[in-house]
Amino acid sequence: MRIVLIHPNYHSGGAEIAGNWPPAWVAYLAGYLKHAGYTDLCFIDAMTHHLTDEQVRERLLALQPDIVGCTAITPAIYKAEALLKMAKEALPQAVTVLGGIHGTFMYPQVLKEAPWIDAIVRGEGEQVFLNLVRAVDDGRWRSEGPGVVHGIAYRQDGKVVATPAEPPIQDLDRVAPDWGVLEWNKYIYIPMGVRVAIPNFARGCPFTCSFCSQWKFWRDYRVRDPIKVVDEIETLVREHQVGFFILADEEPTIHRKKFIAFCEELIRRDLGVLWGINTRVTDILRDEALLPLFRRAGLVHVSLGTEAAAQLKLDRFHKETTVAQNKKAIALLREAGIVTEAQFIVGLENETAETLEETYQMARDWNPDMANWAMYTPWPFSDLFQELGDKVEVFDFEKYNFVTPIMKPDAMDRAELLDRVMHNYRRFFMNKAFLQYPWTKDRTRRRYLMGCLKAFAKSGFQRSFYDLGRVGYWGPQSKGKVDFGFAGERVHARPDAEAIAAADEGWVTMHGPKIAKRRREGEAIAAEALARMTEAVDGPAATP
Numbered sequence: 001m002r003i004v005l006i007h008p009n010y011h012s013g014g015a016e017i018a019g020n021w022p023p024a025w026v027a028y029l030a031g032y033l034k035h036a037g038y039t040d041l042c043f044i045d046a047m048t049h050h051l052t053d054e055q056v057r058e059r060l061l062a063l064q065p066d067i068v069g070c071t072a073i074t075p076a077i078y079k080a081e082a083l084l085k086m087a088k089e090a091l092p093q094a095v096t097v098l099g100g101i102h103g104t105f106m107y108p109q110v111l112k113e114a115p116w117i118d119a120i121v122r123g124e125g126e127q128v129f130l131n132l133v134r135a136v137d138d139g140r141w142r143s144e145g146p147g148v149v150h151g152i153a154y155r156q157d158g159k160v161v162a163t164p165a166e167p168p169i170q171d172l173d174r175v176a177p178d179w180g181v182l183e184w185n186k187y188i189y190i191p192m193g194v195r196v197a198i199p200n201f202a203r204g205c206p207f208t209c210s211f212c213s214q215w216k217f218w219r220d221y222r223v224r225d226p227i228k229v230v231d232e233i234e235t236l237v238r239e240h241q242v243g244f245f246i247l248a249d250e251e252p253t254i255h256r257k258k259f260i261a262f263c264e265e266l267i268r269r270d271l272g273v274l275w276g277i278n279t280r281v282t283d284i285l286r287d288e289a290l291l292p293l294f295r296r297a298g299l300v301h302v303s304l305g306t307e308a309a310a311q312l313k314l315d316r317f318h319k320e321t322t323v324a325q326n327k328k329a330i331a332l333l334r335e336a337g338i339v340t341e342a343q344f345i346v347g348l349e350n351e352t353a354e355t356l357e358e359t360y361q362m363a364r365d366w367n368p369d370m371a372n373w374a375m376y377t378p379w380p381f382s383d384l385f386q387e388l389g390d391k392v393e394v395f396d397f398e399k400y401n402f403v404t405p406i407m408k409p410d411a412m413d414r415a416e417l418l419d420r421v422m423h424n425y426r427r428f429f430m431n432k433a434f435l436q437y438p439w440t441k442d443r444t445r446r447r448y449l450m451g452c453l454k455a456f457a458k459s460g461f462q463r464s465f466y467d468l469g470r471v472g473y474w475g476p477q478s479k480g481k482v483d484f485g486f487a488g489e490r491v492h493a494r495p496d497a498e499a500i501a502a503a504d505e506g507w508v509t510m511h512g513p514k515i516a517k518r519r520r521e522g523e524a525i526a527a528e529a530l531a532r533m534t535e536a537v538d539g540p541a542a543t544p
C-alpha cells in the first residue's frame with residue numbers, strides 16, 4: 001500500500017515572508033500511519049519546491065501510489081483540486097483524498113466542482129485517514145463503498161454524502177509525528193537564519209470568535225503531555241538541527257499548568273532553541289508573573305490577537321477581550337523581554353480612513369515590536385460570513401488570504417484600503433527600523449528584530465509582501481492601476497439555513513452551551529429592538 005501526500009504549490013505574500021515552513025500535517029499523518037504499519041509513504045512538497053502540475057505528475061507516475069492525499073486551506077483549494085484531477089487522470093486506480101479546513105466545511109461545493117475527488121477527510125485527519133487507508137487496503141473501500149469510513153464526505157450516484165463524524169482524538173499523545181518525512185534543509189526561518197518547525201502542543205480553542213473557524217474545525221480543546229512535546233522538540237533540535245519553532249496551536253496557553261510544565265522542561269533540557277506562539281491577551285494578563293519563566297524557556301515572540309482598536313469591533317468579533325487589556329498585555333511582554341506582535345483585522349464594510357488611522361495610532365500607543373494589518377477574510381464557514389450576508393461579493397477563494405481585500409468598505413475602494421494599510425506599515429516600521437530595533441539593549445531581542453526587518457526588506461524588494469507585485473501596487477501614485485485579479489467566474493451558491501444545518505449535522509463541538517447562550521441573548525436583543533420600533537410606530541402598548 002503506497003501513499004503519496006502532496007502540499008499544493010500555493011503562495012501569498014503574508015507569513016511566508018519569514019521563510020519556507022514545514023508542512024506539519026504531513027509529519028502528523030505520517031507518524032500515525034507508520035505507527036499502524038503503513039510505512040510506504042512519500043511526500044511531495046510542491047509549495048516549497050514551486051513544482052508545476054506537470055512535475056508533480058511525473059513524480060506520481062514514477063511512484064505509482066494507491067492513495068494520493070492533498071491538503072487545502074481555503075486559498076489553496078483550486079490548486080488542490082487541479083492536482084487531484086491530474087492525479088486521477090494519471091493514475092485512475094488511485095484513491096484521491098482531500099484534507100484540511102476548506103473541504104471539511106465546504107465539501108458540498110468541492111465535491112460538485114471536483115467530482116474526481118474520491119473522499120474528503122473532515123477535521124482532524126489522523127484517525128479518519130488511517131481508517132480510510134485500512135479500508136482501501138483490506139478491500140472494504142471497493143466492496144462495501146466509502147461509507148464504511150466515518151468522518152468523510154464523498155459522492156454517490158451524483159449525490160454528496162457525509163458519513164457520521166469521527167470523535168476527536170482524546171488522548172493526543174497517541175499521535176507521534178514522523179518529522180523525518182520532511183526535507184529539512186529547505187525550511188529556514190529568515191529572521192534567525194535557522195531551521196524552523198511547527199510542533200503541536202494543543203489543538204482547538206475554547207473561544208468562538210465570529211471571524212474565525214478554527215474552534216469549529218478541531219471541535220474540542222485538548223493538550224498533549226508537555227514532557228512528550230519537549231521530547232519531540234529535542235528530536236527536532238538534535239536530529240534535524242531545528243533552531244526555532246512556533247507552536248501550531250490556536251491557543252497554547254489556556255491550560256496554565258501544562259504550559260508551565262512545558263516551559264520548565266525546556267529550561268531543564270537547555271536545548272538552545274527559541275520559539276514563538278500566537279495567543280490571547282487575557283492569558284498574558286493572567287500569567288503576568290510567569291512571563292520571565294516563559295522567556296527563560298526560549299519564548300521570544302508572542303503574536304497577539306489584539307484584532308481591533310475599538311471595543312465595538314472586539315465585541316462584534318466575540319473576542320471576549322478589551323482594548324485596555326491589549327495595551328497592558330503588550331507592556332507586560334515587553335518588560336519580560338519578549339518580542340510582541342499586535343494583529344489587527346481591517347477591511348470590513350464599515351472601515352473608514354479614520355478607523356484605519358485609529359489602528360495606526362493605537363499601534364504607536366501600545367508600541368508592540370511588530371504590527372500586522374490583516375485584511376478581513378470572510379471564511380464562508382464562519383459566523384461573521386453568515387452575518388454579513390450579501391455584503392460579501394467576491395468568491396474567488398484563491399484570494400482569501402489575509403492580504404487581499406475581499407470586502408469593499410462602503411467608504412472607499414479596495415485599492416485605497418490597500419494603500420492605507422501600506423501607509424500604516426510604512427510609518428510603523430520606519431519608526432521601528434530607525435529609532436527602535438537597532439538600539440534594543442537585549443542582544444537576542446535585537447538580533448531577532450533586525451532579522452525580522454531583513455525578512456520584511458527582502459519581501460519588499462521582491463514585491464512579494466501582500467502580493468504587491470502581482471496586484472501592481474507601487475505606492476500611492478499607483479492606486480488607480482491596482483488590479484486584484486478576482487476571477488469573476490468563481491462563485492459560491494450561498495446555501496440556505498437548511499442546507500447549512502444538513503452539512504453540519506453531527507458536527508458536534510464543545511461550544512454548544514456558549515453558542516446557545518449567545519443565540520438567546522441575540523433573540524432577546526432583537527425582541528427588545530422590535531418592541532422599541534413597534535412602540536415608535538404604534539405608540540406605547542396598552543397595559544392590561
Ligand code: B12
Nearest residue numbers: 014015021024025069070071073074099100124125249250
Ligand atoms: C503554521 C501555519 C502557517 C505556515 C504554513 C506552514 C505550512 N507549510 O503548512 C505559514 C506561516 C507559512 C502559513 C501561511 C499561511 N497561512 Co497559515 N497557519 C498556520 C497555522 C498556525 C498552523 C497550521 C498547522 O500546521 N497546524 C497543525 C496541523 C497538524 O493541522 P492541519 O494543517 O489542520 O492538519 C490536520 C487536518 O487539517 C488534517 N489534514 C490536513 N491536510 C490533510 C490532507 C489529507 C490528505 C488528510 C487526510 C488530512 C489532512 O489532518 C491534519 C492532522 O489532524 C494555522 C492556524 C492553526 N492554529 O491551525 C494557520 C492557517 C492554516 N493559515 C491560514 C492562512 C490563511 C495562511 C495564509 C494564506 C496567510 C498569509 N497570507 O500569510 C498563508 C498561506 C501560505 C501557503 N503557501 O499556503 C489560515 C487558513 C484559514 C482557511 N480557512 O483557509 C489558518 C487556519 C489561520 C487562521 N487564523 O485562520 N501558515
Ligand code: SF4
Nearest residue numbers: 205207208209212250
Ligand atoms: S481565540 Fe483565536 S483561535 Fe480561538 S476562536 Fe478566537 S481567533 Fe480563533
